[in-house]
Amino acid sequence: MKLGKDLVAASTVPLVLAILEDGENYGYAIIERVRHLSDGEMEWTDGMLYPVLHWLEENRYVQTRWEMSEAGRKRKYYSLRSEGRKHLAHHKTQWAVVHETLRRAWRRKHA
Amino acid sequence: MPDLENRIAEWRARMMAALPQREEAVAELEEHLREHLAGLRLQGKSDDEALALAQERLGDPQAVAREFGRMPHAWRPGLILLPALGLMLAFLLGVTLLNWSQRMPVTPLQVVFHGVYIVGYFGVLGSGLIATSAFVTTWWRPLHERERCAVRRLLKKLTWLAVVLLPLGIALGIVWRAQFLPNQWTQWSYLLRLVGAIVSTALLFLAQSRPTMNERRVWLTAIFASFVLFFSAFGPSIRLANIPVAWLCLVFLLGQVFLILPRFRIVRVR
Numbered sequence: 003m004k005l006g007k008d009l010v011a012a013s014t015v016p017l018v019l020a021i022l023e024d025g026e027n028y029g030y031a032i033i034e035r036v037r038h039l040s041d042g043e044m045e046w047t048d049g050m051l052y053p054v055l056h057w058l059e060e061n062r063y064v065q066t067r068w069e070m071s072e073a074g075r076k077r078k079y080y081s082l083r084s085e086g087r088k089h090l091a092h093h094k095t096q097w098a099v100v101h102e103t104l105r106r107a108w109r110r111k112h113a
Numbered sequence: 114m115p116d117l118e119n120r121i122a123e124w125r126a127r128m129m130a131a132l133p134q135r136e137e138a139v140a141e142l143e144e145h146l147r148e149h150l151a152g153l154r155l156q157g158k159s160d161d162e163a164l165a166l167a168q169e170r171l172g173d174p175q176a177v178a179r180e181f182g183r184m185p186h187a188w189r190p191g192l193i194l195l196p197a198l199g200l201m202l203a204f205l206l207g208v209t210l211l212n213w214s215q216r217m218p219v220t221p222l223q224v225v226f227h228g229v230y231i232v233g234y235f236g237v238l239g240s241g242l243i244a245t246s247a248f249v250t251t252w253w254r255p256l257h258e259r260e261r262c263a264v265r266r267l268l269k270k271l272t273w274l275a276v277v278l279l280p281l282g283i284a285l286g287i288v289w290r291a292q293f294l295p296n297q298w299t300q301w302s303y304l305l306r307l308v309g310a311i312v313s314t315a316l317l318f319l320a321q322s323r324p325t326m327n328e329r330r331v332w333l334t335a336i337f338a339s340f341v342l343f344f345s346a347f348g349p350s351i352r353l354a355n356i357p358v359a360w361l362c363l364v365f366l367l368g369q370v371f372l373i374l375p376r377f378r379i380v381r382v383r
Contacts, residue, residue, distance in 0.1 A: 048171045049175070050172060052138055053181045056138060070142070075144050076144070078144075
């Protein structure tokens with residue numbers, strides 16, 4: 003299913019933060035995790051993830067470190083900071099409100 | 114797989130052209146590309162197919178650059194600090210030459226020696242200033258990637274300026290002084306200052322030339338180098354609670370040496 007651009011854009015930050023809430027991770031693995039969580043329904047353009055990750059870093063929601071990967075190349079790992087956790091909690095509240103409102107609206111229509 | 118490596122290098126060049134000042138991001142994207150490529154090849158895809166798919170998934174470099182373009186504006190440390198330092202040193206040069214002109218005729222060699230020396234000086238002091246501002250900034254927020262790249266580039270240029278012009282200025286100075294101070298070689302304090310300046314600049318260059326060296330160590334090396342040169346040049350005019358300035362310069366020089374040693378790490382505990 004091809005999701006709308008605006009919907010994908012709006013959900014990127016909360017998704018990335020939620021994945022990082024589980025633990026430290028890096029770009030490629032985050033993309034694969036999104037694909038797995040959505041059963042393949044959400045297909046991001048991989049390169050678009052990195053501006054978001056850098057935006058999160060510059061706004062101090064995540065912190066980063068470089069480490070050698072198994073293939074012998076340097077890989078950048080991201081982990082959640084306390085400000086990032088607060089930002090994620092804020093997103094969760096907002097999405098819960100949207101989800102509940104839509105659920106009620108659609109249930110009423112189809113009742 | 115030289116062909117594959119060449120094509121990845123071409124892709125990297127296109128990405129670098131689309132994302133100047135974002136070397137780290139391009140390195141990350143390349144790592145992503147390679148990992149995806151490896152996965153596709155394990156699935157049985159050929160090199161050509163795997164590379165095409167991986168590049169398509171990453172997206173067009175211009176599109177990625179547009180997304181990065183929404184990032185906040187980078188801090189430019191050299192925009193104010195370096196011109197201010199340059200003006201100050203130019204003023205100092207003017208005053209020095211004016212001072213000398215009242216005692217003896219100013220020769221072209223004297224002007225060239227002072228000019229070259231001051232520019233080399235600018236290189237070291239400028240590095241110290243930029244490194245200090247980077248260091249101070251990181252105490253209240255991390256530097257953005259573009260800012261780190263800007264600092265790294267500035268430090269490299271200033272170090273090269275210092276490494277080339279400072280020894281040249283010193284050599285010209287020795288030739289000039291030989292004309293009226295034939296026994297300058299017996300003035301050990303003068304020689305010590307020269308040696309200290311050259312050693313400090315060399316250590317700064319060594320720190321800069323190591324790409325794997327921790328950024329904060331490079332910055333501290335630059336700061337210490339600027340202290341060594343500052344105190345060696347202005348030390349005799351400064352009174353610091355009767356501490357001989359030579360000892361101060363030695364402390365900073367040793368500090369630089371320790372920073373360059375591979376096992377010495379600066380870790381900020383948050």
